[in-house]
Amino acid sequence: MILADIRFCAKTDLERILKVERTSPHPWSERVITRDLVIGDTGLSYIGAFAPAAQDKLLGYAVLGDEKGNGLLMNLVVLPEHQRCGFGTQLVVAAAECASDMGFFSLVLRVRVSNVAALTLYRNLGFKADATRESFYSDGDVAQYMSAKLPLTIKIE
Ligand SMILES: CC(C)(COP(=O)(O)OP(=O)(O)OC[C@H]1O[C@@H](n2cnc3c(N)ncnc32)[C@H](O)[C@@H]1OP(=O)(O)O)[C@@H](O)C(=O)NCCC(=O)NCCS
Numbered sequence: 611m612i613l614a615d616i617r618f619c620a621k622t623d624l625e626r627i628l629k630v631e632r633t634s635p636h637p638w639s640e641r642v643i644t645r646d647l648v649i650g651d652t653g654l655s656y657i658g659a660f661a662p663a664a665q666d667k668l669l670g671y672a673v674l675g676d677e678k679g680n681g682l683l684m685n686l687v688v689l690p691e692h693q694r695c696g697f698g699t700q701l702v703v704a705a706a707e708c709a710s711d712m713g714f715f716s717l718v719l720r721v722r723v724s725n726v727a728a729l730t731l732y733r734n735l736g737f738k739a740d741a742t743r744e745s746f747y748s749d750g751d752v753a754q755y756m757s758a759k760l761p762l763t764i765k766i767e
Contacts, residue, residue: 611696614659614669616704621648623658626668634687636722636747646673654684657704659697672701674708681709681760683719686728698731703762706735710760717760720746720753732756736763 619627624647631637646652655674661667670688674681683705688698709717721728723742733739737756746753 613662614697614700615662615665616657616659616700619647619656619658619668619671621650623656623668624648626666627656627658627671630668630671630687630689631685633690636749638685655705655708657701657708659688659701659704670697670701672705674705676709676712676714677718679714680757681705681712681714681717683717693727698728699735702731702735703764706758706760706762715760716757717762718755718757720755722747723752723754729754732758 624644627643627647628640631640631643646654647656653675656671657674658671659669661669668689669692670686672683673685675684676682683702686698686701686705688701706717717737718740719732719737720743721732723729735758737758740755740757743753743755745751
């Protein structure tokens with residue numbers, strides 16, 4: 611497995627993040643991302659996975675916030691041509707470490723029940739399925755709530 615260089619994103623990474631986000635099946639609006647990164651008043655952390663040999667090449671990123679005293683994984687996207695290489699996993703592990711460093715004891719997230727790739731990734735990392743919520747998304751899709759205790763315990767096979 612290739613290890614990405616993982617670091618917090620800065621304003622200067624905005625265009626790189628937008629490029630990755632545009633590949634998502636349900637992309638966040640550019641206005642929201644621009645506000646998070648450029649104005650920076652939302653308190654969210656953007657964590658980027660950069661290609662080890664090309665620091666300006668963003669492979670994927672995760673967004674970490676907080677909700678009711680838990681770390682909240684709000685977004686996770688990897689460029690389609692770099693999927694299934696472990697970068698999504700590396701980003702979730704990094705987000706969990708950040709959440710732990712921030713003093714959170716658990717990391718929660720919501721994922722579409724139709725999103726097999728993400729559900730499998732989270733399950734592999736030890737996230738438990740909690741409640742589901744009907745029509746959580748604007749297109750009517752159902753959300754699966756998931757959570758993991760921090761620090762993550764990762765089994766290496
Ligand atoms: C979900 C996503 C971030 C996964 O990123 P990734 O870098 O491909 O993930 P990894 O390579 O770390 O995959 C880890 C494991 O998850 C599972 N997985 C990942 N993609 C999968 C797929 N398309 N189908 C089935 N299982 C999949 C596999 O078990 C995989 O391990 P393996 O490759 O050894 O079999 C990526 O598919 C993506 O960007 N999707 C679009 C955005 C999105 O849906 N984000 C989730 C929001 S909640």
